[in-house]
Amino acid sequence: MSEERSSDGHPHAQAERLNALLDEVAATNAFQRERLGGVQLRSLADLQLIRPVDKHELLADQQAHPPFGRNLSYPPERYVHLHRTSGTSGATLHVLDTAEDWDWWSRCLAEVFAAAGVGPSDLVALAHSFGPYIQFWAFHAGAGAVGANRLALGGMDSILRLEAIREYAASTLTCTPSYAIRLARVATENGLEDALASVTRIICTGEPGASRPAIRAQIEQLWQAHCYDHAGLSEVGPFGYPCAAGGGLHINEREFIAEILEPGGEQPTADGELGELVLTALGRRGFPAIRYRTGDMVERCDQSCPAGHADRWLPGGILGRTDDMVVIRGMNVFPSAIEQVLREFDEIGEFRITFYTEPTAMDEVKVEVELA
Numbered sequence: 001m002s003e004e005r006s007s008d009g010h011p012h013a014q015a016e017r018l019n020a021l022l023d024e025v026a027a028t029n030a031f032q033r034e035r036l037g038g039v040q041l042r043s044l045a046d047l048q049l050i051r052p053v054d055k056h057e058l059l060a061d062q063q064a065h066p067p068f069g070r071n072l073s074y075p076p077e078r079y080v081h082l083h084r085t086s087g088t089s090g091a092t093l094h095v096l097d098t099a100e101d102w103d104w105w106s107r108c109l110a111e112v113f114a115a116a117g118v119g120p121s122d123l124v125a126l127a128h129s130f131g132p133y134i135q136f137w138a139f140h141a142g143a144g145a146v147g148a149n150r151l152a153l154g155g156m157d158s159i160l161r162l163e164a165i166r167e168y169a170a171s172t173l174t175c176t177p178s179y180a181i182r183l184a185r186v187a188t189e190n191g192l193e194d195a196l197a198s199v200t201r202i203i204c205t206g207e208p209g210a211s212r213p214a215i216r217a218q219i220e221q222l223w224q225a226h227c228y229d230h231a232g233l234s235e236v237g238p239f240g241y242p243c244a245a246g247g248g249l250h251i252n253e254r255e256f257i258a259e260i261l262e263p264g265g266e267q268p269t270a271d272g273e274l275g276e277l278v279l280t281a282l283g284r285r286g287f288p289a290i291r292y293r294t295g296d297m298v299e300r301c302d303q304s305c306p307a308g309h310a311d312r313w314l315p316g317g318i319l320g321r322t323d324d325m326v327v328i329r330g331m332n333v334f335p336s337a338i339e340q341v342l343r344e345f346d347e348i349g350e351f352r353i354t355f356y357t358e359p360t361a362m363d364e365v366k367v368e369v370e371l372a
């Protein structure tokens, strides 16, 4: 937990901001008031007095009080942004932000773009779909906040996107890591290799991978560009920014309190162990995230990055989701870890991973690959 590392995360400032947040939401937010019960923290160690909350609880609250639930600190007229999650596990979460909270999103994402070296001379091509998902809108706001020009590539197929990147000579591409690989392949298959030439950096988000050395190396080789990672969640905020020096992600500890807890439990994990990232967003007041179990699995690393940046470093980024994790014969297996191995081979194109149980009740993994 952050207060164990007093050199970073500015624990005193964090505790002060957190207490102000707790005071405000306890007065106005029915969902948080029930959870928090007027708790006041003397130090960040007292954070453990607050029971962690997860997505299932937010979903249950929204189902009981449709559509937005009770995790709202203000009356409806204060909110100006409505997004929803893609509902990978079935149910959709509805997320509201006020103008102030959206400014906070924008500032946090500006740090992501700044860490990747994006500025006013850049044109950022955003290869995300439009729609109610927060990713495109937040990236668009964040790139604007560092003064970059922005090219929205929603509603286009890959060929049209490549032609637009070429026409405007975009310097920066944002997309998922798997789409970065796919888009480069589409360029090669369609004689559009010159569309890759102007792009000097790719900022990946939306799925794990860009912090994995083999996946990053493949993206960098295909595009001849730097690959950076970012992580955020609709219901929490944009918490991870890339480390240009050491790869992987840093947690933005000016805006988030990060804990890494044993999966399903409340004990902090030790250095080098896998744990679930539990986050508290300090600057999001309208739809608060306080001790929120992200479902993102990370490996705790107590070392500093090579550049000595103060914020907590996650060299491998997000390793997978707690709900993607499959236990095979006692081993925790993430599909993204298998992908990492597959990406070390240039010959491998698309692939499929199947987890199944033999009639003899032995757990098995089958990996089918297509040659590129």
Ligand SMILES: [Zn+2]
Residues within 6 Å of the ligand: 243, 244, 245, 246, 250, 305, 306, 307, 308, 309, 313
């Ligand atoms: Zn760093």
